[in-house]
Amino acid sequence: MIDLSIVVPIFNVQDYLEACLASVEAALLPAFTAEVLCIDDGSTDSSGQIAQSFATRDSRFRVITQVNGGYGKAINTGMRAARGRFVTIVESDDVILPQAYPALLALLERDETLDFVKTPTSPSRSTAPALKCRCLLTARPPPPCSSSPPDRCGRGLSLTTA
Numbered sequence: 001m002i003d004l005s006i007v008v009p010i011f012n013v014q015d016y017l018e019a020c021l022a023s024v025e026a027a028l029l030p031a032f033t034a035e036v037l038c039i040d041d042g043s044t045d046s047s048g049q050i051a052q053s054f055a056t057r058d059s060r061f062r063v064i065t066q067v068n069g070g071y072g073k074a075i076n077t078g079m080r081a082a083r084g085r086f087v088t089i090v091e092s093d094d095v096i097l098p099q100a101y102p103a104l105l106a107l108l109e110r111d112e113t114l115d116f117v118k119t120p121t122s123p124s125r126s127t128a129p130a131l132k133c134r135c136l137l138t139a140r141p142p143p144p145c146s147s148s149p150p151d152r153c154g155r156g157l158s159l160t161t162a
Helices: 014-026 047-057 071-081 100-110
Strands: 002-010 034-041 061-066 084-089 116-118 136-139 156-158
Touching: 002 014, 002 047, 002 071, 002 100, 014 034, 014 047, 034 047, 034 071, 047 061, 061 071, 071 084, 084 100, 100 116
Parallel strands: 002 034, 002 084, 034 061, 116 156
Antiparallel strands: 084 136, 116 136
């Protein structure tokens, strides 16, 4: 079984996508198995080709192309295609720190009562100043929620930086 499915919703982000996917690729360590689902939501720039170049050279990357339906549809497409025990969503203008996935997986595996782990966003030191470092890792499938408001469902852990 795949440990982690990484969903990357993509729409016209050619200026950021190479850095995003390169950071994800660098964070895929041998300690766990992963798949990267690049959901091209009808991009009209070179975003689809950039994602395809990663899929061509690294079998862990897969590109799913769809007619533009918006962010929510892209996320849902990725969640339906995900085969991992855990799922994370990486925004296509974010970068991931190299040790992010092992650390987050370890937290979820250590405490089975957690439904999600969320990390803060911080500015990237990459060449694209608009990029952020962030990672949200969730257990799959999400637990049913009958709480009102629904954002009070589940037990989570939010990481902070010192």
